[in-house]
Amino acid sequence: MLSIIKRYSRNLAWQILFALILGVAVGLYLHTFSDPSHPYYKTYQSWVVNVLQPMGDIFIRLIKMIVLPIILSTLTLGIAGLGNSKSLGRLGGKTILYFEIITTVAIGVGILFGNLFHPGNGIDISNLQHTSVTQYVQKSETLAEKPHGLVVMILDMIPHNIFDSLSSGEILPVIFFCVFFGLGLTKLPDNQRLFFSDFLKVISDVMFKITNMIMRYAPIGVFGLMTVTISKFGFSSLIPLMKLILIVYLAMIVFTLVILGGVAYFCRFNIFTIIKILKDELIVAFSTSSSETALPKMIEKMEAYGAPKSITSFVIPTGYSFNLDGSTLYQSIAVIFLAQLYGISLSVTDQVMIVITLMVASKGIAGVPGVSFLVLSATLATTSIPLEGLGFILGIDRILDMGRTVVNVIGNALASLVISRWEHDFDDEKARAYEKSLGIK
Template structure:
């Protein structure tokens, strides 16, 4: 009788497990529901403003705020535990150097790919300016002007060092937080074991608890995604966007080619499959794509790559650092967007000008990820340095959200692959753990 009862319980549990929808499916349902709601509201302008302002936008902002709430404590505690618990100053310096070299190579390739696609497919050629709707981007003009003159190497280094770490934490500025976390972790490692152990235990407890909080927050993800995508779709002016669909198409084609060829070849070179990685991070990709915010998946991304076989010390250092220095999607967009504006106004940029542009983009694309609307700031700075009309950006701002979805997803893929590459490069990747984790996804 007891065995029969246990069998019944097991079957019931199995049925319950089968009927539960995975996070990816829930988010996909939310995405579809949001698109439908957005399309309906787009055709009901008298209802749209009230629904978007009073309900949808706040519902989406709740999700973004919940994520921002957990990012800083997770990054700080995870990095300190990883460095003080299993790392050392010499190996961390070596990992940091390799990480920056890898980021520089990959993002430079992404910029070049963007320029190649912009030259070959000419998304701005033949576009009638009179058919394009303009969006006011004046609030980014001053920031873009500042960016041209304040992104030198020393200014970037100065921006990494916080004058008040708590102020940086309050603003969610990751680079200063990473810098302080590394120093604190190394200092904690250098003190006596009796003093170190209780501090590590507390920080590890906070880190584990915050990952539990992340799981709670993710339960709201489908609702947040539905609300945010509904706002985006309801605000489309499809008639005014049609002339810019070529720009959107070229951007997504470049993103797909870069993912499969460049990141795919890089993954293959280090013994990984890009398609297996996409399967590992499918939930995070859907969230990032829908919300246009890679910060929404930072905690889960660190946890996923650690589960996939990357040591904690590497995962907790490389992923947050990549959020500033390894923006592959943004780098591709810089090349395409700059050439689009040049073609829009009939300005020819020769090979020499484009080489200078590439070097400019390599510098301006670093260190601005924490700035709201940072892509506009960087692109405005790039246009200004090339002597191109800054008002050209106002024409493409209307479809920027569409392209932002794709480039944010690519940023996530690039920052998921990076810790795998660095771990393998360091000879610290746990292949057996990675294979076991992949097996659980089948």
């Protein structure tokens, strides 16, 4: 018995899961002190601000610290490994095509579930808590004043200064730079190319070693973030919108198992195997509501599973801007929910416009803070639904964000495998050996 407990206690996934459950329990207890009129409210605030929130913020910052160096080193190496711009163009074309198809299907699934289960019907608006969304409305109005379109989006991808892009955490400009840097490496003489490749390989290896060190802190970070989230909202605020929460999670489960599972099966993969491989990262992503926390280990694991570095290092970071399946699925349900909440009937034409707007908006403002609500604001602006309606779902957004983050991670991991298979560059023997090493049958 003790040996079993000892074995599980050393397993990172179980440590994170225990931290998640403990965070929920402690959060529920602390929620009783969250009322400003409570005599211990100031003590509660002090613990949240000075202890619990920093515990989580430290973990998030540590992850953000290594994400761009990993992308910079692995993607440059991967592009250099492709050998020429023709191979890169083929890879990029297939990747964007796949992302567009899957994202459109995700939006369609969200609209289907919204129309089938009517999450906004039968809810009394007067019983709902309303949170101010002025900041999101102002941001969406500011963005609306800026020019949009494919040309503008391409221009935004080209960095004015690569160091500014690195310091501000802009993934797309960094990817753009890495692509050209990698192509430039292929033009160098062999001795110079090998020198720089070896240098980047060392940086990549060091970053992954640091990732393993940071992940040992994950349970503490997860505990802090989960405790803060639950202590602020409790469960009472979820009850009026429980139907919406259940429908969103049901839609995400169906999308993951049926749509992504079907794509995986068609490409000779098993969606449950992918989930088992990424179990640690999925628990962390769920707890922190941050896809970035999974990116370093996801690249490492998908490469270990048989996808080549040239594909994982390109597809996965790009997917963080262009393949947010969970987010777009949620956004489409949210639009239908708000329309039903206000008693607004959306015609087929209206819903087609919603699909088109979500497809464009989710790509055009990728990487902007509060992106989900900005995309929703842009989408609602094309309908007769009041923007103020976002205030009704802002309070439960963190709970929904946890689920959609998991779907985003699974979707991007699968994308790297699908593109690898499409490129006829997936190593099945390596995959079987990796599954065996993890005890996956």
